Amino acid sequence: MQPHAPVARRAAAQVRAALRTLALLLGLGGLGFLLRWIFLRLRRITLHPTGYTTPAIGPDAVAPGMRRIIISDVHLGGGDRLDDFDDDGALADFIDGYVAGDEPTELILAGDLLEFLQVRLPGLDDDEYSDAAAGLRAAAIIGAHKPVFEALGRFVARPGNQLTVVIGNHDFELHYPAAKAQLRQAVGLAAGDGRLRFAVSYQGGGIYLVHGNQFDGWNRFLNFDGISEPFEVTRGTQIVKEVVNDLEDDPLPYAPLIDNVKPASAFLWYMLALPRLRNTAARRFTLRGVAGYMQVVAWPTPHHMPFTSTVQGRLPALGFLWRWLVRFRRGRVDRHREVARQVGQVAEIVEPPEQVLDQVQSEAARQYEREARAFRDRFAREMLAIARRPEHQNLTLFVCGHTHGAGVTPLGHGQFYINVGTWTEIIYDLTTMLRQEQRFPFLEVTYPEGERPHWQLLVWEGSDEPPHSWQEGPRKGRRGRPRGVGARARPDQV
Numbered sequence: 001m002q003p004h005a006p007v008a009r010r011a012a013a014q015v016r017a018a019l020r021t022l023a024l025l026l027g028l029g030g031l032g033f034l035l036r037w038i039f040l041r042l043r044r045i046t047l048h049p050t051g052y053t054t055p056a057i058g059p060d061a062v063a064p065g066m067r068r069i070i071i072s073d074v075h076l077g078g079g080d081r082l083d084d085f086d087d088d089g090a091l092a093d094f095i096d097g098y099v100a101g102d103e104p105t106e107l108i109l110a111g112d113l114l115e116f117l118q119v120r121l122p123g124l125d126d127d128e129y130s131d132a133a134a135g136l137r138a139a140a141i142i143g144a145h146k147p148v149f150e151a152l153g154r155f156v157a158r159p160g161n162q163l164t165v166v167i168g169n170h171d172f173e174l175h176y177p178a179a180k181a182q183l184r185q186a187v188g189l190a191a192g193d194g195r196l197r198f199a200v201s202y203q204g205g206g207i208y209l210v211h212g213n214q215f216d217g218w219n220r221f222l223n224f225d226g227i228s229e230p231f232e233v234t235r236g237t238q239i240v241k242e243v244v245n246d247l248e249d250d251p252l253p254y255a256p257l258i259d260n261v262k263p264a265s266a267f268l269w270y271m272l273a274l275p276r277l278r279n280t281a282a283r284r285f286t287l288r289g290v291a292g293y294m295q296v297v298a299w300p301t302p303h304h305m306p307f308t309s310t311v312q313g314r315l316p317a318l319g320f321l322w323r324w325l326v327r328f329r330r331g332r333v334d335r336h337r338e339v340a341r342q343v344g345q346v347a348e349i350v351e352p353p354e355q356v357l358d359q360v361q362s363e364a365a366r367q368y369e370r371e372a373r374a375f376r377d378r379f380a381r382e383m384l385a386i387a388r389r390p391e392h393q394n395l396t397l398f399v400c401g402h403t404h405g406a407g408v409t410p411l412g413h414g415q416f417y418i419n420v421g422t423w424t425e426i427i428y429d430l431t432t433m434l435r436q437e438q439r440f441p442f443l444e445v446t447y448p449e450g451e452r453p454h455w456q457l458l459v460w461e462g463s464d465e466p467p468h469s470w471q472e473g474p475r476k477g478r479r480g481r482p483r484g485v486g487a488r489a490r491p492d493q494v
């Protein structure tokens, strides 16, 4: 029995050492957050608006009585593993076979048409934001989705049609003229041709429309109307560019799906709620994501940092020091990724008890669900507040995208908040990995009796059958099928 005593003592000493380390880490973390808080309080950054702006579209610029089709969040990427949209054929068919109907139509793309944040080009730094860089990224996206832009070209070529592109948070770089020029060229229009126009918001024809990211704290821009200097990098942008893109390269089959997380602030819970945590590769992946998230949250956003590469030459004598600081700051993302990778490797070795894993996973899934619900409610509340403004009294439809969750919310007084969802594939339920079957939602607005819009939230099913109305829940809503029945995941599944 004797030899056991030292073993027990050693174990106790190890536990004490581990606890001490943990306490030290927590203390350092707390100190870090305090310093960060002080830094952000003391340091005022000034965002200088640049000339790269995009106007709002108001009632004067909205043709009365015109048929309108609205879709959102197509997220056309660079054609690689990070690209979330692989249904060029469906979108082109929709544009040719439905949008371009017999009457003049306005097609409104309500934001995040292009996925600039996931385009990685050789020779172009991920954190380079400029007119030239935006042009290159737009060109790469257009090259990867030719059928879509060809269909848009055929659409605008038909007399009377109008194409309106609203700017979102994933295509904020559309404020740069070079990106706009790429799009105009891709649909075969000359510079200055008004058949393609860009907007930060849209109001007219009974419709109020924004992309919706300004309702989302993690994706809100202080200056949404245009590019600022330094370039505004939101937390949401950071999560995509610094964490998600790196994770999506992982060989795990569900890795490319992780940018399904909405809202971005719930990324932590999303990662922890991913199924199959018992599998070591999945655990490495999850912990890598969690570590990446923590590091993004721990630091101020890049445009809050003192050394953005463009702020130079204030003290020429110290130029070398400045350049070194800029280089050091630019290495930040690589260092974070390295730490995240190492954390992931440790997670692979450590085998936590299954019970703990189950608990973590179910609690994280609950938290994620809670945050996602609060996010959806917030959009409805914001839209309600907008609808209640006296100047919006005579508008009927309050439309946005961004959440990727399509749906209709009555606001009273004959007004409706309509989210037009997304055209990318979405996972409806984390635990069951249930996918949304109603892939291609769109809003159709017509004016059969004058000013008041008639509207329908529909789902495109391909050119062989007419679109059906959007149903709540993940399942395909066929006509004749009772509404709602079997359409919702059971609440205990989440």
Ligand SMILES: [Mn+2]
Residues within 6 Å of the ligand: 111, 112, 168, 169, 170, 211, 213, 401, 402, 403
């Ligand atoms: Mn968005």
